[in-house]
Amino acid sequence: MPVVQPPMVVTTMGQSPGALMFRLVCTRSQIACVQEDLLTAEQLAEMAAGENAPKTLVITTGTSLKGMGAAGIDMNFEVKRVEALISKAKELGMTIIGAHIEGMARRVDSTDEKSINTVIPESDLILVIADSDSDGFFTNYSEENGIPLVKVNESLEIGPALKELF
Numbered sequence: 001m002p003v004v005q006p007p008m009v010v011t012t013m014g015q016s017p018g019a020l021m022f023r024l025v026c027t028r029s030q031i032a033c034v035q036e037d038l039l040t041a042e043q044l045a046e047m048a049a050g051e052n053a054p055k056t057l058v059i060t061t062g063t064s065l066k067g068m069g070a071a072g073i074d075m076n077f078e079v080k081r082v083e084a085l086i087s088k089a090k091e092l093g094m095t096i097i098g099a100h101i102e103g104m105a106r107r108v109d110s111t112d113e114k115s116i117n118t119v120i121p122e123s124d125l126i127l128v129i130a131d132s133d134s135d136g137f138f139t140n141y142s143e144e145n146g147i148p149l150v151k152v153n154e155s156l157e158i159g160p161a162l163k164e165l166f
């Protein structure tokens with residue numbers, strides 16, 4: 001297992017509510033976590049240079065076309081933003097968690113697939129709820145690519161599962 005430590009910063013690849021859900025679960029579990037839905041590599045570098053620098057970057061996958069529309073962005077923008085973010089996080093020595101915590105409803109189209117394919121291969125750890133992996137996709141990916149997987153039954157179990165990794 002990779003080293004997972006707070007404080008954490010969470011962003012979303014695809015502007016779905018996953019990052020909000022993750023932050024709320026962290027708050028409930030008293031885990032230091034900041035949410036930045038449009039986090040850039042430059043912002044991450046600034047955060048890393050400041051007080052309470054994040055040690056773990058969490059990127060939730062699964063897209064919301066409505067969310068991207070409201071933010072005035074598209075999938076091409078998201079891919080470039082997240083690829084730069086991952087590169088910066090690696091440069092800073094941060095642990096990267098690729099999370100899919102909104103279930104199969106966020107695995108229905110090509111934008112969902114694009115978010116998963118951008119984040120999960122670059123992750124140090126995959127975090128999913130059982131419904132997101134009902135077809136075994138993340139379990140198989142983890143086994144085939146040697147990326148550790150943490151699977152919980154529901155989102156409220158994320159905080160305790162993370163604390164076990166600290």
